[in-house]
Every structure is written in C-alpha cells, then in structure tokens.
Amino acid sequence: MNKKVSILGSTGSIGTQSLEVCEKHGFDIVALAAHSSVGLLSEQVRKFKPKYVCIFNDEKYSELNTTLADMDVEILCGMEGLCKIAALEENDIVLNSVVGMVGLLPTLTAINAGKDVALANKETLVAGGTLVTALAEEKGVKIYPVDSEHSAIFQCLQGNKRSQLSRIILTASGGPFFGYSYDQLRNVTKADALKHPNWDMGNKITIDSATLMNKGLEFIEAKWLFDLAPEQIEIVVHRQSVIHSAVEYDDYAVIAQLGVPDMKIPIQYALTYPDRYECPTKRLSLTDYGTLTFAKPDYDTFKCLSAAIEGITRGGAYPCLINSANEEAVRAFLHDEIKFIQIGEIVSSVLDKFPQSEIKCYEDVMSADKQAREYVRNIIG
Numbered sequence: 422m423n424k425k426v427s428i429l430g431s432t433g434s435i436g437t438q439s440l441e442v443c444e445k446h447g448f449d450i451v452a453l454a455a456h457s458s459v460g461l462l463s464e465q466v467r468k469f470k471p472k473y474v475c476i477f478n479d480e481k482y483s484e485l486n487t488t489l490a491d492m493d494v495e496i497l498c499g500m501e502g503l504c505k506i507a508a509l510e511e512n513d514i515v516l517n518s519v520v521g522m523v524g525l526l527p528t529l530t531a532i533n534a535g536k537d538v539a540l541a542n543k544e545t546l547v548a549g550g551t552l553v554t555a556l557a558e559e560k561g562v563k564i565y566p567v568d569s570e571h572s573a574i575f576q577c578l579q580g581n582k583r584s585q586l587s588r589i590i591l592t593a594s595g596g597p598f599f600g601y602s603y604d605q606l607r608n609v610t611k612a613d614a615l616k617h618p619n620w621d622m623g624n625k626i627t628i629d630s631a632t633l634m635n636k637g638l639e640f641i642e643a644k645w646l647f648d649l650a651p652e653q654i655e656i657v658v659h660r661q662s663v664i665h666s667a668v669e670y671d672d673y674a675v676i677a678q679l680g681v682p683d684m685k686i687p688i689q690y691a692l693t694y695p696d697r698y699e700c701p702t703k704r705l706s707l708t709d710y711g712t713l714t715f716a717k718p719d720y721d722t723f724k725c726l727s728a729a730i731e732g733i734t735r736g737g738a739y740p741c742l743i744n745s746a747n748e749e750a751v752r753a754f755l756h757d758e759i760k761f762i763q764i765g766e767i768v769s770s771v772l773d774k775f776p777q778s779e780i781k782c783y784e785d786v787m788s789a790d791k792q793a794r795e796y797v798r799n800i801i802g
Contacts, residue, residue, distance in 0.1 A: 426692065427452040427473075427506050429527055430518035432461040433623050435541045435567065435684060439516050440465065442689045445701050452506040454497075456519070457481050463488045470494075473509065475502035477523065503527045508534035514692060517542045518567070520625050521748055522790055525549045529783065532562045539691035541567035543638040544748075548741040549786050550645035564646065565691035570639055571646055572687030573665035573678035578647075579695075581670065590667040590675070591643060592659040593636040593718065594618060599658060603722045606762045611754065614761055618660070628751045629725075632764050633718065637729025641740050644733055651734045656726070658716040663705065681705050724765030731772055738778045738789040739771075745793035746771045753801050767797055 426448050430436045432455040443450060452473035455462040459481050466474050466489055475497040476485045482498040489496060497505055500523070507515050507527040515531040516539040517524050524542030529549070531538050533556060540546070546553055557564055566572050574589050597616050598606060614631040615624060629635035636656055643654055665687075667677035680686050683702040690697070720727045725747065732739035750764040759767075774796060780786055 423447070423449065424692065425449045425451050425511050425513045426516060427454075427471075427509060427512050427514075428516045428518065429454045429475075429503055429506065429524070430520065430542070431455050431465055432458040433518055433520065434626075435518035435688065436516075437461075438685050439518065439688050439692070440469065441701055442685055442692060444469075446689075446693070446698060448692070451509055451511045454503055454506055454519075459485050459488060466492060466494055472511070473497060473506055475499075475506055477503060477519075500526060504530040507531035508536070512536045514539055514565075516567070516688075516692070517545065520623060522548055522745060522786075525553075525786065526783065528553060529556060532556045532560055532564075535560055535562060537563045537565065539565045539567050539688070541688075543568070543635075543642055544744055546642045546645045547638050547744045548790065549780065549783070550641065550740070551780055552783065552786070554645050554648075565694055566642075566646055567684075567687055567691045568639060568642070569662075569682070569684060569687045570666040571642060572690055574643065574647060574668055576678045576690065577666070577668040577676045581668075581676075583647075585671045586647070586653075587669045587671050587673070588653040588655060589643060589647065589649065590669065590677075591636065591639060591654055591656050592662070592664055592666050593633065593656055594630065594662045595658040595660055595716070595718075596631045596633060596635075598631055599660065599716075601722065603762070606722065607760065609761045611757070611761075614754075624755055625748075625751055628754060628764075629747070631761070632725040633723040634725035634729060634747050634751075634764075634768065636718070637726045638744065640726075640730055641733045651730060656718050658718055659713065660716075661710055661713050663707075663710060663713055679705060679707075724769045728765070728769045728772060735772075735777065738775070738780050738785065741780065741786055741789040742771045742775055742793040743768055745790040746797050749794045749797035749801075753797070758801055767800060770800075771796070 431453040450469040454475035457478040507530040518541035528545040662682040732743040750767045
C-alpha cells in the first residue's frame with residue numbers, strides 16, 4: 422500500500438504508535454501536527470520528512486522554525502495550520518488524535534475536503550456528532566474509528582447486516598479505582614489517578630478513565646458512529662481489556678473482537694481497512710490470561726459516566742456542555758485546584774444548570790463550549 426497519511430497529534434500516545442504502524446507498512450507521511458512538543462515533533466519531521474508540519478501553540482512557532490531551519494518543510498501553526506493540513510489534496514486519510522475540543526474543526530475541514538478520517542479524537546463526535554455525521558454522509562466520506570472499543574464494534578459488524586444489530590456491549594477496564602466507594606474516592610491523589618491498569622495514555626485521557634468519563638464519551642461516540650439509541654448500548658467492566666467490545670444481533674448471537682491491549686491494532690485497521698496485515702504488536706494468548714471477568718459499572722459512584730449517558734439521552738447541546746465542563750474540571754484537577762471527586766460533581770451539575778438547546782452549526786458548539794467552561798471556572802474561582 423502506498424497510502425498518504427497526515428497525523429494530527431503526532432507526539433501523543435496514539436500519534437507515536439500511528440507513526441510506528443505507518444513506518445512498518447511504508448506509508449507516506451504528508452504532514453504532522455502537535456500541540457507544543459517541539460523536541461519530539463522535530464525528531465519526527467527529520468525521520469519521516471513530511472511536506473508540512475504544524476505546531477498548535479503559537480508561542481512555539483518561532484522555536485520550531487529555528488529547530489527545523491535546515492529542513493525542506495512548510496511550517497504552520499495554530500488552528501489555521503491544523504485545518505490546512507486536514508484539507509491537503511495529497512491526503513488519502515487524516516488521522517486525528519489531538520486531545521480535546523480543538524479536534525472538531527479539523528475533522529469537519531477534512532470531511533468537507535472529501536478526505537476519509539481515522540478518528541481518535543473523542544470530542545469530535547461527543548460535541549459535534551450531529552454535524553460530523555451529517556457532513557460525512559453528504560460528502561461520502563468514511564470515518565474509521567481508532568478507539569479500541571469502537572474499532573472492535575466496527576470489526577464485529579463486517580460481513581453482517583447492520584439492520585440486524587440488536588445492541589452493542591461496550592467494555593471498560595474500570596480504571597484504577599474499580600470497586601472504590603464514593604467515600605474512598607475523596608482521598609485519591611493525582612498520582613493514584615494517573616496509574617491506569619492496562620493502557621499507556623496521555624494525562625487527560627488517563628484521568629477520564631479513572632472517573633469513567635472516558636467510557637461515557639465512548640458511549641456518546643458509539644451512538645453517532647453506529648446510529649444507535651442509548652438503550653442499545655450496554656457498558657460492561659472487563660478488567661483485563663482483552664475483549665475490546667462486542668455486538669449482539671437479533672438472534673442473540675454475540676460476536677466479540679479480542680486482542681492484547683495495544684492501540685496499534687485498531688490504529689492499523691483504521692489505516693488499512695478493509696485489508697489486514699501483520700501488526701507491530703504481540704499475539705494474544707488466552708491461556709496466559711486464564712480468566713476473564715465481567716461486572717456492572719457503579720453508576721452512583723462514578724458520576725461522570727452517569728452524566729454522559731444522561732447528556733446524550735437528552736440530546737441537543739448537553740453532550741457538548743458535559744464534555745467541555747469535564748475538560749475544564751480535569752485541567753483544574755491536574756493543576757491541583759480541585760479534588761478528584763469534584764470532577765464528577767462539577768460535570769453532573771451541568772445537567773441542571775443549562776436549559777435544552779440545539780446544535781445546528783459549528784458556532785452553536787463553540788457557544789456551548791464557552792458557556793460550560795466559564796461555568797466551571799466560576800465554580801473553581
């Protein structure tokens with residue numbers, strides 16, 4: 422395959438693993454973009470020699486320009502740079518793995534340019550699902566899920582009739598605090614919350630996994646990716662992260678996708694679909710695991726999960742409001758401004774604070790995002 426790929430968020434966990442996959446299969450890297458990691462981004466440019474590179478943090482532009490002064494590469498910055506990369510004519514596919522709401526506009530831009538998207542940015546569909554799915558249908562663009570859970574569902578649907586899907590089973594590791602009571606969560610530290618049992622991820626996503634907000638966001642994503650009603654999605658805690666998710670059909674047959682907990686598998690499938698190739702990971706040995714366990718989530722203790730499900734059930738701007746409030750609350754927690762338990766309390770309070778409103782355009786998303794962030798900042802002081 423001589424596929425041309427642009428990667429947004431190339432210095433993060435998904436981005437670096439995506440480059441590993443691309444290198445193994447000889448894909449042509451057209452463009453790379455990162456938030457602020459000038460050092461690693463520069464190393465990636467020298468190794469993969471893209472035509473374009475973007476640093477989202479404007480303040481880092483001069484440093485990147487100086488570092489890459491000897492390279493034949495066009496250096497871009499900010500949201501304008503991300504969107505230019507997303508719409509490049511050379512792109513066969515755009516892999517979006519940036520973190521946060523910043524990922525929405527580049528996704529819309531890529532789709533509008535007729536480019537397929539490998540999507541690892543949860544907020545794109547959580548905040549703007551109605552816009553993204555409508556535009557993708559209009560432009561005939563494919564959105565390939567990169568999250569291991571959504572990739573698993575996508576794989577389990579292959580060769581079957583979508584109309585005969587009954588429900589999906591979305592698995593969750595349970596995070597580092599599985600089995601904790603609400604009172605126990607009052608005393609957990611940032612260091613505790615950043616110790617994920619199975620996955621190596623960035624700080625924001627790791628905290629989301631600890632609060633189970635990550636699973637709430639994936640619940641919302643699944644609704645948009647697979648055109649489901651909320652009642653068609655069941656969350657099951659599966660501590661080993663071997664079964665990545667499953668699909669139940671009308672005859673109650675359940676098909677699951679299994680593999681070692683390594684993101685390179687879903688990344689590669691998104692980039693090479695419908696073909697499969699040897700992946701730079703290890704094989705699954707079920708006998709090494711011996712036992713696989715399953716449990717129900719504790720919706721009362723992990724308030725973020727409940728809030729996310731309630732948000733998408735209500736619809737409109739609520740998923741966006743909840744997501745943006747969570748981003749601000751997690752930022753505050755990582756800066757030692759609030760306690761871990763307050764994240765869920767803040768996110769849940771959004772449901773009562775804001776009235777129902779619709780998302781009809783990108784500006785509506787940005788307005789809801791701004792309102793939610795201001796609300797959280799006022800609470801934190």
